[in-house]
Amino acid sequence: MGKSLPIAPVEHPWATIVVLLIAAVVFGAIPLSLAWLWARLFSPPKPGIQKNATYECGLESQGDAWIQLNVSYYLYAIVFLIFDVEAVFLLPFAAAFSGLSLAACLAMLVFLLLLVEGLIWAWQKGVLTWA
């Protein structure tokens, strides 16, 4: 107690961090550079048309990846949303049906009818007929 350590005090409070940072970088860089060196010596690159092909299931890829989808699908997606939201609310509605008050039941019916109205509107517009 009271006797100071023989190591000289560090001048800057961040000096330890800097030393550790350099050590961490070197620790990562040494195996990576060794692997790179080994690959340069004992792994001659041999690229080829099939080796560099994007598709890797043995079959040759056919056609173009930039195909266009029919724009009518977007209407289907919107109509799907109607049923989607409806199903989310219908499930708790059905589960709690026997204990519901009249007001809650009416509110749910209004919600359902609003969605059904949207569906009828879309139907009348001819969205459900594929063109």
Place this chain on the structure above:
Amino acid sequence: MDQDLKTELSKHGIFATSFEELYNWGRKNSVWPLTFGLACCAIEMIATTMARYDLARFGAEVFRPSPRQADLMIVSGTVTKKMAPQVVRLYNQMPEPKYVIAMGACAISGGPFRDGYNVLKGIDRYIPVDVHIPGCPPRPEALIHAFMTLQDKISAQHLTGESRPRHLKQDLPSEFPVPEFGEHGLEPQQNDEVFRNPLKVLQG
């Protein structure tokens, strides 16, 4: 390094090795096969990887679904003429060094379906096969034996010199020609650089 000197040193508790041995030791204990089954032999291959036979003991349990990450292709089953181009293409897409085990009678010669109009009479007609396993199907022990044979082959490969394996020779191509359908089956019927026709070998 002299083998006798090495044995003598090991008696005194000194372990001597070379980079080549270390490298091959690492390679042979981490062979990654391709997830690729063709027929009934594939069931035996699957059984080999499972707990009862446990291919993981040999460091080869990591079956890779992509040829880019695989070292070893186990051709497990009948290669039909329709499948052969895909097999060769998959082999071409694997990075080197790569190895092939032809598993079962079908993969090495066509097996019981040899006379079928649609059956390739052995995958060694198109790609170089390192280990052949006979059997219909071979038992998992046979596949494990083939595996250990392949490990012996890997550990005996040299990194330098004229006897170094194909993948270390810069001028040799890594891709093998993929057969195509012609009027009478696959064309060409075999890759003459790879295939050692047993009839011609017998004739000398």
